[in-house]
Structures are given as C-alpha cells and as structure tokens.
Amino acid sequence: MDVGPETLLDRIGRALAGWLQVESSGYEPYTPSDPETLHRTLQPGDILLVEGNQKISAAIKYLTQSTWSHSALYVGDALPEPADGSERPRLVEVNLGQGCVAVPLSKYRTYNTRICRPSGLTPGDRQAVVDFMLARLGTRYDMKNIIDMLRYFFPTPPVPVRWRRRMIAFGSGDPTRAPSARP
Numbered sequence: 705m706d707v708g709p710e711t712l713l714d715r716i717g718r719a720l721a722g723w724l725q726v727e728s729s730g731y732e733p734y735t736p737s738d739p740e741t742l743h744r745t746l747q748p749g750d751i752l753l754v755e756g757n758q759k760i761s762a763a764i765k766y767l768t769q770s771t772w773s774h775s776a777l778y779v780g781d782a783l784p785e786p787a788d789g790s791e792r793p794r795l796v797e798v799n800l801g802q803g804c805v806a807v808p809l810s811k812y813r814t815y816n817t818r819i820c821r822p823s824g825l826t827p828g829d830r831q832a833v834v835d836f837m838l839a840r841l842g843t844r845y846d847m848k849n850i851i852d853m854l855r856y857f858f859p860t861p862p863v864p865v866r867w868r869r870r871m872i873a874f875g876s877g878d879p880t881r882a883p884s885a886r887p
Contacts, residue, residue: 737817739809746819748780749830755816760800779834796837804843
C-alpha cells in the first residue's frame with residue numbers, strides 16, 4: 705500500500721530504525737519457543753508476546769516496565785501456503801521499517817514467548833479480529849513514531865521552545881500507517 709512520497713522525517717526515522725534494530729549482545733532465551741508446540745496450542749485470535757533482543761526492544765521494555773517488547777496475532781490457517789514451499793505464515797505483526805506483515809511461527813524459535821488468550825470472546829469475535837488484521841497486511845509503518853519515541857529519552861528536547869508543543873502529538877496522525885514495536 706503506497707500512501708505517498710517519503711518525507712525527510714520518514715528518511716530520518718528509517719535511519720534510526722536501522723540502528724534500533726541492531727541485536728543486543730548477550731541475549732539468551734530461558735526457554736526457546738518450539739514452533740510445533742505453539743502451533744498445537746495457539747488459537748486464532750491469540751496474541752503471542754515476544755521478548756525481543758534488539759536495541760529498540762530494550763527501550764520498549766524500559767518504557768513499559770515489561771518483559772515483553774513485541775506482540776503478534778495468531779491467525780492460524782487464514783493465509784495460504786507459500787508457493788515456494790516455505791513455512792506457512794501464521795502470525796500477523798507490525799514491524800519497524802516493514803509495517804504490517806505475515807510471518808511464520810519459526811521466526812520466534814530463539815525468543816522467550818508467552819501466549820495471551822482473550823477471554824469472553826466468541827468464535828465470531830475472534831474471527832473479526834483476525835479479519836481486521838489480515839485487511840491491514842501491507843500497511844506501512846509510521847516512521848514518525850520513532851522520532852516521538854526518542855523524546856522519552858530527552859528530559860528537555862534539543863529543539864526550540866516554539867516547536868516543543870508540536871512534539872507532544874504522537875505519530876503522524878495518518879490512519880493509513882501502523883505504529884508498533886519490533887522485537
């Protein structure tokens with residue numbers, strides 16, 4: 705989905721995203737995830753929480769005071785088998801620099817994960833959530849969110865006072881782009 709030309713802020717955000725996606729050294733999962741076990745256990749509409757190992761993961765865990773830095777929605781068999789014979793994508797997630805994408809369970813083989821299963825939802829409710837996310841596949845990531853996130857690391861932003869009020873706004877306000885975090 706193309707929503708127009710890339711702005712200077714998008715290019716700056718993309719450069720920062722590249723730096724933030726560098727893996728942290730020394731990450732070792734306590735209990736690596738087994739994709740086959742996850743596949744047998746997960747139900748469409750479940751959320752898979754992931755403890756990421758990138759610089760941005762550390763920032764997200766710090767800001768949210770959580771062990772988890774990323775999440776993905778399990779969609780089960782809603783997506784077709786790839787023609788090239790690779791593993792079927794069963795998760796939909798929004799990634800820094802990529803946007804809304806479908807990925808296989810094996811992507812998180814070397815990460816700590818936790819399953820979150822919503823309670824009180826009917827099968828129809830779960831399918832509505834899955835359909836909602838599938839309809840967003842291909843949505844670009846709003847790189848302006850990277851700039852907004854950086855403001856948390858500076859008590860007084862290094863910008864003129866007259867511009868600070870505009871910095872309070874979160875994201876671009878563009879409903880065709882998806883804000884999220886990446887492991």
